[in-house]
Amino acid sequence: MTSTSDNPRNFTLREENGEETSVFTGQTPRQAALKAARRLDPTDSEAQASREEFRLREKGTKKLHIYEGWAWREQAPDDKPDWMAETITEANVSKEGIEHLDEL
Secondary structure, X not given: OOOHHHOOEEEEEEOOOOOEEEEEEEOOHHHHHHHHHOOOOOEOOHHHOOOXXXXXXXXXXXXXXXXXXXXXEEEOOXXXXXXXXXXXXXXXXXXXXXXXXXXX
């Protein structure tokens, strides 16, 4: 028997106007937020990265997870596979809170 933590959950990126544009999958809201943060415009280093707020709604719920995310470019590791680019996008997130929507 599998626990609920083994099942991926879907989170939609929610814009200011309430429109939901992209879907990110993860076992936790943070996993999905990291995927969303990698789509931000990356800078040359983590220290230069500007933080951007975004909101993810867990599908099937009225729970809105609020994150601050940032992304930067980094050299790929020396043992990277042949298909991987020389530079990769790294990201980090900080959870700002949770809101509950009145309606969908």
